[in-house]
Each structure stands twice: as structure tokens, then as C-alpha cells.
Amino acid sequence: MMRFSTLLKNPADWMANDDESNSVVLTSRVRLARNIAGEPFPGWAKKEERVAVLERVRGEVEALPGMKGAFSHGLEDLSSVQKQVLVERHLISREQAARSEGSAAIVNRKQTFSLMLNEEDHLRMQSIRAGLSLTKAFEKLSNLETELSRKVPFAFDGRLGYLTACPTNVGTGMRASAMLHLPGLVLSDEVGPVLQGVARLRLAVRGFYGEGTESLGNLFQVSNQSTLGESEGEIISRLERVIRDVETHELNARQRLMENDPQMILDQVGRAYGVLKYSHIIASKEALNLLSLLRLGAELGFFEKGLRRVCDLLLMDIQPAHLQLHTGKKLDAESRDSIRSEIIRGRLQTLEPPAINPSTLKERKDSAENKDE
Amino acid sequence: MMRFSTLLKNPADWMANDDESNSVVLTSRVRLARNIAGEPFPGWAKKEERVAVLERVRGEVEALPGMKGAFSHGLEDLSSVQKQVLVERHLISREQAARSEGSAAIVNRKQTFSLMLNEEDHLRMQSIRAGLSLTKAFEKLSNLETELSRKVPFAFDGRLGYLTACPTNVGTGMRASAMLHLPGLVLSDEVGPVLQGVARLRLAVRGFYGEGTESLGNLFQVSNQSTLGESEGEIISRLERVIRDVETHELNARQRLMENDPQMILDQVGRAYGVLKYSHIIASKEALNLLSLLRLGAELGFFEKGLRRVCDLLLMDIQPAHLQLHTGKKLDAESRDSIRSEIIRGRLQTLEPPAINPSTLKERKDSAENKDE
Numbered sequence: 001m002m003r004f005s006t007l008l009k010n011p012a013d014w015m016a017n018d019d020e021s022n023s024v025v026l027t028s029r030v031r032l033a034r035n036i037a038g039e040p041f042p043g044w045a046k047k048e049e050r051v052a053v054l055e056r057v058r059g060e061v062e063a064l065p066g067m068k069g070a071f072s073h074g075l076e077d078l079s080s081v082q083k084q085v086l087v088e089r090h091l092i093s094r095e096q097a098a099r100s101e102g103s104a105a106i107v108n109r110k111q112t113f114s115l116m117l118n119e120e121d122h123l124r125m126q127s128i129r130a131g132l133s134l135t136k137a138f139e140k141l142s143n144l145e146t147e148l149s150r151k152v153p154f155a156f157d158g159r160l161g162y163l164t165a166c167p168t169n170v171g172t173g174m175r176a177s178a179m180l181h182l183p184g185l186v187l188s189d190e191v192g193p194v195l196q197g198v199a200r201l202r203l204a205v206r207g208f209y210g211e212g213t214e215s216l217g218n219l220f221q222v223s224n225q226s227t228l229g230e231s232e233g234e235i236i237s238r239l240e241r242v243i244r245d246v247e248t249h250e251l252n253a254r255q256r257l258m259e260n261d262p263q264m265i266l267d268q269v270g271r272a273y274g275v276l277k278y279s280h281i282i283a284s285k286e287a288l289n290l291l292s293l294l295r296l297g298a299e300l301g302f303f304e305k306g307l308r309r310v311c312d313l314l315l316m317d318i319q320p321a322h323l324q325l326h327t328g329k330k331l332d333a334e335s336r337d338s339i340r341s342e343i344i345r346g347r348l349q350t351l352e353p354p355a356i357n358p359s360t361l362k363e364r365k366d367s368a369e370n371k372d373e
Numbered sequence: 374m375m376r377f378s379t380l381l382k383n384p385a386d387w388m389a390n391d392d393e394s395n396s397v398v399l400t401s402r403v404r405l406a407r408n409i410a411g412e413p414f415p416g417w418a419k420k421e422e423r424v425a426v427l428e429r430v431r432g433e434v435e436a437l438p439g440m441k442g443a444f445s446h447g448l449e450d451l452s453s454v455q456k457q458v459l460v461e462r463h464l465i466s467r468e469q470a471a472r473s474e475g476s477a478a479i480v481n482r483k484q485t486f487s488l489m490l491n492e493e494d495h496l497r498m499q500s501i502r503a504g505l506s507l508t509k510a511f512e513k514l515s516n517l518e519t520e521l522s523r524k525v526p527f528a529f530d531g532r533l534g535y536l537t538a539c540p541t542n543v544g545t546g547m548r549a550s551a552m553l554h555l556p557g558l559v560l561s562d563e564v565g566p567v568l569q570g571v572a573r574l575r576l577a578v579r580g581f582y583g584e585g586t587e588s589l590g591n592l593f594q595v596s597n598q599s600t601l602g603e604s605e606g607e608i609i610s611r612l613e614r615v616i617r618d619v620e621t622h623e624l625n626a627r628q629r630l631m632e633n634d635p636q637m638i639l640d641q642v643g644r645a646y647g648v649l650k651y652s653h654i655i656a657s658k659e660a661l662n663l664l665s666l667l668r669l670g671a672e673l674g675f676f677e678k679g680l681r682r683v684c685d686l687l688l689m690d691i692q693p694a695h696l697q698l699h700t701g702k703k704l705d706a707e708s709r710d711s712i713r714s715e716i717i718r719g720r721l722q723t724l725e726p727p728a729i730n731p732s733t734l735k736e737r738k739d740s741a742e743n744k745d746e
Contacts, residue, residue: 263653263654263711264653264654266653267652267653267654267714270651270652270653271647271648271651271652273647273651274644274646274647274648274649274650274651274652275644275647275648276647277647277726278643278644278646278647278726278727279640279643279644279647280636280637280639280640280643281636281637281640338636341640353650353651354651
């Protein structure tokens, strides 16, 4: 069974990779909510009932072919910092992190599947992948779900679909979402209208850490709101279409900014570089926002190729619980800001300054245009 | 006669030098207000009377031994940008810059003496020197005044002293001031109490550009308020004592910060370095504040020796009128912010990042303490 330290030391492929197509969409996630037929939902089950369901489902999940050597722990076996790391990696929810005995988290070796046992529902299973690949993520998750359904009878109603603790999940029990990096739209003041358009299509838009949190690092999460009246496939393809649209808007915004105001972009990227590289105390929020600009700079060719991956890993690693596990002790906010800065400086040590001055930018743009013709 | 371009291209020694003793006090200035006996003050003289006084005094000033080859121009011969440059160099007042025919500015070759003819008084003469040297500045100015008084009869009353247009100058007609760089007191939140103490001693404290302007770049001007009831020598030695006190407070504050919070200092200095070196658009106010931190970093040994001089010259050169003359055309605020940034980047091109990490800081501190014992 995978130990926590192994999970911590090995970032999943979806956390950071160099695939050029993942410039705007960082990750795609699909989760399914399922409950065991005839058993009370975790919220009103007695403790013994919860534990019985947990043991039954956990055994079956661990026995699935894709789950060999998985990370599988009761929440009571994890420290609060360890739980918080799982939240920061989007492997469990904040709600699940607050739970203890009678709930569990299972993550496969590649960290592409994560399952929460006895969160709000008996089972919440999630598939997470790099870039825009909701269809693939759903496919993989669906296979896992089918395998499991052969062992465990899921609560299902012919008219309503899958039954869940909260009515907003009844039906498909599915929530699909993608994490988008939209610095171009933010810098050109277009992010409001674009995301309002998304909201009008019955899709939800949220900040980095999900519901009710502000956007940090120009990261936005787009997800479906309804689980009734459409099939999973319809929901996913509708969502993918909208996300492709937003992606196009973002890429156009970046191009327009580079054409109309390269100086401003270079200023923003240069400042981010200067502060990340030479500050010694940095709060989480500022770091996320500056890393976002550095990531944009990497996309625009100001920096060496590998920088985007460095930024994406840092987005993960500078979060509070990751920092505490990195140093192996509980840290107050002041120490976190200092160690966060130290880690960032370390990772960016060999990074050369933004290489391009506005006139070269102009040339670049011209040659890019010629290439298009 | 010195041309404007010569004056512009040759920064005076007092604007920037490497003398270690000028760490806190950048410059000392003394000015004397004088009027010609029997002539109406400029404010209520007829134009012909003003012009007559101007011609008479101007000829005598130009003929003084220290004034050979001086810059001497009627205000009507200078463009508004040229006048503004003289204001930015503290060679003429804002009020004088608003004047035209019938007023003049005379500056000696070394730019250590500057004389305004027909400002508020017939004659305002100023001596300006690097560091804390009010006594020397007064001595030099006094010699000039004595020479001139042999040629021109000054309006003097046995009981009141020198007569001036504004009653606040009657008596000595002298205003002595020093420009202080107090980043240590500002960063340790002690500048308020210290400067309030100064104000209680009948001395005035003002921001970078004099009366009514906020402090920029942690620069403060301390000057005498009263011109009656004390001799020039008494005023000057009282002022020098107080300034030495403030200087000591500032140096102590810097030392305490380095002992108690070197991380914070390194963060502030590092950020200033990063932003000044890699931004592409920078407003005057931000630039002054960051240059102040870089200057502090130079004083604390984070950078190569020559940096303080570079900072002091930049403080002068990034001001709006200097920028416009540098580029040879009228610039809107946006272009100024871009060219300001370009100039700063150019001057700091070879500057290495702050060289010291907190542990070396600690060692430094220890060895400094051992040295003291």
C-alpha cells in the first residue's frame, strides 16, 4: 500500500507536464457520486452502519485491477496537515478532510483516481487528467464505476437515476470540471463578460479552491451545475465545447495584448520574475498571482521551455500544508511566507530574465504572421 | 557663459558622490534673501523698475570672481521644461519657474551657487553642498554676499535686520536646510516620533519637493523656521546639532533592523532590485521609493560600492523634466513611465543581485560586534 510520503514526493503527471496543448486548461476532473442500495446515507447512518459500509466498499475498491498498491487510509490515520495536502492536491474535499473514523480516502498510484468513502455520499470517485480531456476522464472513471457496480449494488431509481444525499446530485451524480488559466482575459479586462457568458449556459465558474473562494493566480474552475435531464455524455460534450470557446477567447486575448501592448506584458512578466526571484518573504496570494504571470511569460516565449512545468509544480508546492510537510514542522504564517519564498527562489535559481525586448517582440509577431499566411 | 545643455549634462558634485559620511544627509543648502535699498520689492515694482534692478544686480553678480562662465539667463529665455529642470535640481524655486521677463537665474559652473533675481525678493542666493555641511555652505555664501554688498546696497534695518518682501524672512533672511534619507526610521515605524521631536524645536520638516509635498523615497528636508532673534551662526549650529541627532537615530534604526529582522530588509531590498531591474513601466513615485530601498541596500553592503552614487543620480534624472530633456521631446505620462524604466534598467544593467543571505548577515553582524569589543 502506498505511503503518504510516496504520494507527497511524487507529483502526478496531471499536476505539471510540458504538453503544449495544456496552455489554458490545466486539468480536467470528473467525479461520480454513488451510494449503496439499502444503506442509509453517511449523514444519518449510525456509526456502526457507516463503518460497515466503509469496510465493504473499501475492500472492493482496493481489489479493483487499477487500484493495485493504492494509497488507502482511514481519515483517522492521517494528520490534519496530511489531510490538508490531499485537499491542496484536489484529491479529497475540505468536507472529507474534516472527517475522521468511518471515512477513508483511496488514491491510485498515478494519482489519477481518487475515491472518498463516506463523505456526503457513500462513495465519491474522481478521475483527474492533464489538459482538456473530460471525455477521457469520464471514460476511465466510467470503467472503474462499471467494475465496481458488479461488486456493490448502487442505489438507483428508474426515473430519477442515481440517488444521492443531496438532491443537487441526483440523476447522473456527475460533476465535471476544468481548471483554466486565464491571465490574458484578466489583463485585458475581458474575463468578466466571458465568464458571465459561461454562467448563462447553466455552468458554474469558481476560483482556484472551488466554491465560494476568490480567484487566485488567474485560475478559474468551470463545471456543470445540473445532474438531471441530460446524459453524462451530453453534459460533458456541452462543457467541453464551452471550455474550448473560453480557451479560444483566452488565446486571442493573449495575442491581442502582445500586438497592442507588449510593453505592458513585458512589464508584468518582468515584475513577476523580479519579485519571485529576489523577494525573501512572500504570501500565498501574491505568489500565486506572480506565478500566474510567469506561467504566461513562459507561454509567450519569454522564458525557456520547461518553465511552465516549474510554475505548475510550484502552484501545488507553495500551499500551506505542502510547505509544512516540506519542512517537517508546524509553521506560523510568517515562517510560511519565508519558506515559500525560499522554495520559489530555489526552483527559479537558474531561470534567466525575460529574454525579449519590445522590438524583438514586434519581429516575432511579424514572423508569426508570415508563418500563418 | 554656460549653456543650458552643459548644465544639464554635468551633474554637480553635490548631486551624487561616494563620500561615506553622506549616507544619511544628502545635501545641505543655505539661502539668503536680500533686497536693494530704496527699490520697491519685485511684487509691487513696475516692470521698468524690476528690469532696472535686474540689470543692475545681474551685472554685479556676473562680475564676481566665483561667477566666471556662469549660467545666467533671463527666465523668458528658458523653455518651461528647462525651468522645470532647474526646479528639479533645486537651483530655482517653483515660484521663480513661473516667472518670465524681468527675472533671471544665475548658476556658477560647479552648480554650488545659484541666484534667483526678482523672485519674491530682488535677490535670493543659495549655496548647496553634499552631506552635512551647513557651516561650510553658509561660510561660502556669506563670502559671496559680502563681495556683492560692496557693489550693491542691501536694504537693512538696525533693529530688524535685512528687510524682505515677506515678514517671515526679515532678520537674517536666511533659510538653511538639509535633505535626509531616512529609510531605517521609516521601515521601523519610528520616523513619526523622531520628526515630531524635530518640529518641536522650531524646525520645519518637509517631503522631497519642499513645502506641502508628501515624502517620497524616504527623503525629508529639515530647515529652520525663524529668521529673527538668533544670529545666522546660532541658527546653523542648532540645526546641525538636531540633524546629527536624526542621523544617529537613523543609523541606529538601520542597525537594529539588521539585527532583529534581516530577512525583512533583504526582502525589501531584493524586491526593489527585482522590480527596478525587470519592470518596463514605472511611475515616478514608485521609482523614488524603490531607489530609496536600493540606496539603503548599498549602505548596508548588499551591493557594490558605487551603487549609492548611481541611485543619487537617478533620483535626479528620472524626474519628469529631466526625462523630457533626455529624450528631446514632450512626453505624456505613459511614455515617461516607460522611458524612466528604460533609463533605470540601463543604469542598473551590470548590478548584481543583493549578495548576502540571512545567515551571512548573521555572521557579518557577529563579526561587527566582535570588532566593537
